[in-house]
Amino acid sequence: MKNKKLIPYMIIIKLPEIIGYLNYYYLTLQRVLESEQIKDEATKELIKEDIRFLKAEILSLKLFYKLTANIYKTNNTF
């Protein structure tokens, strides 16, 4: 059985790692788009959609992290 008191701390430890990975995907796709390596509009459209998703998810998770960190009085670094 999970100790519920541990869950917020798991979030606080795990979230920065997840946000870091999302940032990696975000920056990689952004770089691909800016490099003009992709010539066709269909792939560009998919990349733009994925970037929109990643950006939204990064922002939401950062907010969630701040909220959790404030509730549990932990130093937040974002």
Added chain:
Amino acid sequence: MFQTIIDKINIKKGFPFKKNKIYVIYYEYPFTYINTADKLLSTWFDFGSFVDEWTIEYKNQIGTVKAILLYYGLPLRKKRSSDVLITNLEDLENSSDKLMYYKVGMYHILKDFIYLDDIQFNKILKLLGLTNLIKDIKGKPIKVKELEGKDLRVDFSTKSEILDFLKLIREIRDIWRIKI
């Protein structure tokens, strides 16, 4: 005209694939296998909108089937749609970088699994053929006429990058489901 001829061939030679069934075609160059689509695959998210009619050859018999084509796990419609952003064979063929189209297409599909309630990730991996070697899929080997003579191969190792992304999606989903 062409459709009528195919229908006649289906009837005459006892083509084993039924018109009222949905199949899944697994494509990984140079292999192509067909199997009956698992109910989960056709109901998850909008996989139903990926069902298309494909012309296949099985044991020298040619016919059409309604199927979801999975290109290394990525569902592809035959043609692009003007109003919805949907991964499709036409755009894949015209893309300047097929590997990138495949990758961003997979991200596009997999990201929506964050929002589904009753999702079983291990089942997704199996049904999309992401963990299996394609030869392990218990299906019938076929040829898909629409794919013949086209160089659509992507590096097999890309699948592991896709698995990393899916793992991330799974973790995000778990985070959103934690009640603090």
